[in-house]
Amino acid sequence: MSVQDEAAERVATAHRAKLAYIYVRQSTAGQVRQHQESTELQYRLVDRAAGLGWPRERIEVVDDDLGKSGTSSTGRQGFQRLIAEIGLGKAGLVLSLDASRLARNNRDWHQLLELCSLFGVLIGDGERLYDPGVYHDRLLLGLSGIMSEAELHQIRIRLHQGERQKALRGELRLPLPAGLAYGRGGEIILNPDEEVQARLQLVFARFRQLQSANAVARDLRRHGLMLPTRPLRGPAPHEVVWVAPDNFRVLQILQRPSYAGAYVWGQRRQDPTRRRAGTARAATVRVAVEQWPVCLRDAHPGYIGWEEFMANQKRLSDNAARRAPARPGVPRQGAALLQGIASCGRCGRRMSLHYSGPHGDYPVYLCRADQARDGQPRCQEVRALQVDAEVERVLLASLAPDRIALAAAAVGQIEAEARMLERQWSLKRERARYEAERARRQYDAVEPENRLVARSLERDWEEKLRQAEAVEQAYERWRGEQPGPVSPAEKDEVLALAQDLPRVWQAAMPSERKQMLRLVISEVMLDQRRGRGQIWMRIIWQTGASSEHLLQRRVRAYAECVSAEHLERRVRELNAEGRMDRQIADLLNAERIMSARGVPFRGETVHLLRKRWNIRAAKINGVAANPPTWPDGSYSVQGAAEALGITAQTVFKWLRKGRLAGHQTVKGQPWQIHLPDERIALLKTQVRRNSGSKKEAS
DSSP: OOHHHHHHHHOOHHHHTSEEEEEOOOSSHHHHHHOHHHHHHHHTHHHHHHHTTOOGGGEEEEOTTTTOOSSOSTTOHHHHHHHHHHHTTOEEEEEOSSHHHHOSSHHHHHHHHHHHHHHTOEEEOSSOEEOTTSHHHHHHHHHHHHHHHHHHHHHHHHHHHHHHHHHHTTOSOOOOOTTEEEOTTSOEEEOSOHHHHHHHHHHHHHHHHHOOHHHHHHHHHHTTOOEEEOOSSSSSSOOOEEEOOOHHHHHHHHTOGGGGTOEEEOSEEEEEEEEOTTSSSEEEEEOOGGGOSEEETTSSOOSSOHHHHHHHHHHHHHHOTTTOTTSOOOOOSSSOTTTTTEEETTTOOBOEEEEESTTSOEEEEEEOHHHHHHOOOOSEEEEHHHHHHHHHHHHHHHHGGGHHHHHHHHHHHHHHHHHHHHHHHHHHHHHHHHHHHHHHHHHHHSOTTOHHHHHHHHHHHHHHHHHHHHHHHHHHHHHHHSOOOOOHHHHHHHHHHHHOHHHHHHHSOHHHHHHHHHHHEEEEEEESSSSTTEEEEEEEETTSOEEEEEEEOOOSSGGGOTTHHHHHHHHHHHHHTTOOHHHHHHHHHHTTOOOTTSSOOOHHHHHHHHHHTTOOOOEETTEESOOSBOTTSOBOHHHHHHHHTOOHHHHHHHHHHTSSEEEESSTTSOEEEEOOHHHHHHHHHHHHHHHHHHHHHO
């Protein structure tokens, strides 16, 4: 029996009562253009269906998926429509040149077989018909689907291996970013456009200074500068277009190894465990630098070196603090100086930051990794203000020998930045003038009688002139906002300011201070539980060296203060020398002995400490230090009583009633009574009168 007779036997009247569907597909648009014979062969299946007994008006051709891959049903509207028609019971026959045209994966293929088996639909290829409801036919169809998927797999492997081998030689032609171009000989060169080169150099220079892609984008927007990009879609060769700067565009520039002169293949791969949003296709993920299959350094000219490229990647990775809490992140505007670089001296984890107080004025470094992971108490928390002050002192002291070099670098940076920005605007104005001149030449080249074209070119010329004028106006505004050239007097002022590092430090914004700090210090480890009343601090410098410091921390009571014994000993010594409480407080502050709460000592504080430690008031030569008069001319209680001829109790009574004017420097200290000579004479007279009156009355 011939194949044709066997096919005719399989086709029943029930099948012919339904529609016959011809499925036509080519994988890519290039195949549709170049392999037209294959497409034509698929369309001829209409004749095969007609030969099996279907009228031509009941034969439908499904060619919606021309130029689409068969690896998945996602995006293949024709295949999905075919599945729907089969499920609705409208199909009696499905014809395709082979199984690979219908599906290149077993999931879609077996879904088709299951539906055709349920609804009694025949499946045909270029040779014969199959009935999915018959075991042996379904077995053959299943093998066809498996072979179709395996064939695609083998094709991919061969293509991938060939592509990899070509990439290993650096001969695979890859799409280039806007800053690079292919030369006449196929070699990679810098984009000949000077403005493109200058703009990319500005991006890398700004990132060296600002250390943040978002900050670079803000700086470019502030100066009205655009970024070059080369779209991958559209007609080739792709032209460079200028777009507004944003964080994504700057990141694209900083993360391209080709700008470091490296030829890289395999930066991205598909991850089968992840899916694209809204699709069943595997998501594309970035591959770590050390896992790139092909990375040929110094393969072509670049804008930066490979070492700077790797340093930029580390900086960008560290800036992603929200996604990775162990990284320092970008310096922010908060008051805490060690934001992002403070680590716990007990467990080694990165310390987070919290602002306490009614107005959020008091930063605190927290280590709460144990609390977040196991629900345990916090490892420790360290108040930031005192630690920051000590780190600031150490930093400024370490930079003191380099002040002259820093001052010269500051002046050079100001002048270089001004020149760089001026060049950017010069190139931008030159491009605008060129575009306007080009539009004029195009208008002049057209025949005057051809008004259909002349009008369009005239409008384009006018638009380019308006754009050139807008660029000039923007440039004038920018020039008005910029300071003039640095004069010798201003240069001397900058040099003097840069040499005065404490003044520069105080004038800087919090984020700028953190940037300066991170240039010198890599990490600061803190531990306030290592010693009573102390904060242990280790500063790890960018050079790899480290230094340890001990700080007396602020505590609630002197019992917890590490300097309590030394403080008590000094108070007793000074009190024994006859010092008053205010004098003792001044001497303690001069000796930089810190109080429990970290505030300067006052006379009241010393008085309370004496009461705590049972230290009596100061005495001189074994007698209470209460002379008749004090050095400022005021009287003590005993001196006033003797001068007025009254008892000490009367002096105290007059002080309470206000008849005498006096004060105590500190509560519990001797009184200092102000008694001018005329006041003494007046009060003596009153005392004698009162005494005479009492005698007469007696």
